[in-house]
Amino acid sequence: MEHAFGTIEQPEVLPIADIKQENERVRTFYFDKAMKSQPGQFVIVWIPRLDEKPFSIASEENGRLGLAIAKVGAFTEKLFTMKKGEQIGLRGPYGSWFTTENDYKKILLIGGGYGVAPLSFLAQQAKKQDITIDFCNGARTSDQILFKDKLHKLNINLHITTNDGSDGQTGTVLDSTNECLNKNKYDCVYVCGPEVMEKKVAEQCDKLGVPCQVSIERYMKCGFGICGQCCLDDSGARMCKEGPVVWGDYALKQKEFGHYHRTKSGKIEKTNVQH
Numbered sequence: 258m259e260h261a262f263g264t265i266e267q268p269e270v271l272p273i274a275d276i277k278q279e280n281e282r283v284r285t286f287y288f289d290k291a292m293k294s295q296p297g298q299f300v301i302v303w304i305p306r307l308d309e310k311p312f313s314i315a316s317e318e319n320g321r322l323g324l325a326i327a328k329v330g331a332f333t334e335k336l337f338t339m340k341k342g343e344q345i346g347l348r349g350p351y352g353s354w355f356t357t358e359n360d361y362k363k364i365l366l367i368g369g370g371y372g373v374a375p376l377s378f379l380a381q382q383a384k385k386q387d388i389t390i391d392f393c394n395g396a397r398t399s400d401q402i403l404f405k406d407k408l409h410k411l412n413i414n415l416h417i418t419t420n421d422g423s424d425g426q427t428g429t430v431l432d433s434t435n436e437c438l439n440k441n442k443y444d445c446v447y448v449c450g451p452e453v454m455e456k457k458v459a460e461q462c463d464k465l466g467v468p469c470q471v472s473i474e475r476y477m478k479c480g481f482g483i484c485g486q487c488c489l490d491d492s493g494a495r496m497c498k499e500g501p502v503v504w505g506d507y508a509l510k511q512k513e514f515g516h517y518h519r520t521k522s523g524k525i526e527k528t529n530v531q532h
Contacts, residue, residue: 265292266481268303268346274321276341280400283327283371284337288347291320295354296379297449297472297502300324301480303346308332311477311497314350315374316381322347325374325403351480353502355379355470361444363389365437367458369430369450370396373403375472376449384411391437392416395430395450399423431457443467446505452528456515459505469505473514476521486521489513 275287292300294314302324303309310332316323328337339345355375357364364383368376373394380390390413396402397420405424408415416433417425426433431454438446438461448458449472462469475487475496482498489511494500508514517527 265348268301268309268348270344270346272342272344273339274341279325279403282329282401283325283403285315285323285325286336288322288324289320290322290347292317292322292350294322294350296382297354297375298350298352299477299480299497299501300347300349300351301477302336303348304332304335305346307335309346311351311480313375313472313501314378316378318381325371327371349480351497353498353500355447355472355502357383357386357388357445359386361386361388363391363441363443365434365441365443365446366390366392367430367434367446367448367450367454368392368394368403369454370401371403372448372450372472376447377404377407379447380408380411380413384413390414391441391443393418393430393433393437395419395433397421430454434458435461438462438465438467445470448472448505452515452518455508459509462505463509470502471505471508472501473503473508473511474501475518478521 271288271290273286274289277285294317299311299313301309301311312324312326315325366376383390392413393416395418399419418428418430418433446462446467446469448455455471459469473496477497478484478486480497482495487496490513517525520526
């Protein structure tokens with residue numbers, strides 16, 4: 258995977274340029290800032306006198322950066338009270354990113370839940386390269402599907418799955434993934450979402466001999482490889498530097514991948530399935 262240079266290492270305080278409600282739990286916060294970021298990378302968001310947290314980048318176009326953020330804890334609850342024009346700090350971009358080669362003709366993108374955000378960024382870039390894109394987008398219910406309209410506008414092959422059948426195919430994103438992998442040949446597969454899902458996709462791609470890139474999310478503090486909080490057991494790979502995007506065969510060699518992760522205190526917590 259490739260890595261970034263010229264990152265902003267100290268938080269740059271920026272006004273929120275715009276806010277868009279994506280679904281009941283997710284909002285995209287926009288900032289008029291060019292970072293030369295790539296799909297799969299992340300930034301650290303700083304709210305003064307509260308904390309700072311990492312968030313993947315959902316878009317960057319014409320000098321405007323977009324972060325699709327879910328309301329899941331105290332930090333994001335505070336962020337969701339903020340209005341257009343209020344200021345927060347950003348630093349980054351950090352980490353490795355999803356890559357495409359010049360000879361790629363057809364790729365498969367698989368996003369579960371919030372994992373759709375960085376993949377939608379990748380889809381935008383791949384479309385500019387005239388790459389044919391199949392995109393499997395899964396969630397529990399129709400109102401949790403992320404970026405459906407945005408992806409439709411890209412004129413790609415979009416496959417929607419919901420657990421309750423309220424939109425698209427009934428089932429999980431793995432169901433549409435299996436259909437696509439069985440019917441088509443791909444130059445590369447990209448997956449971001451719940452880690453158990455990522456592991457199953459990586460295993461299937463390994464059996465089929467298809468290159469696969471996955472994003473491994475770990476608790477990050479510094480973001481630039483010093484604190485060691487996001488290191489994988491045994492290998493010591495830092496997911497803020499050597500990751501978060503890695504090749505599928507490498508991910509499958511990590512004993513914790515798809516099985517457990519560590520909390521901010523270092524305690525082992527088993528990985529659960531989410532869609």
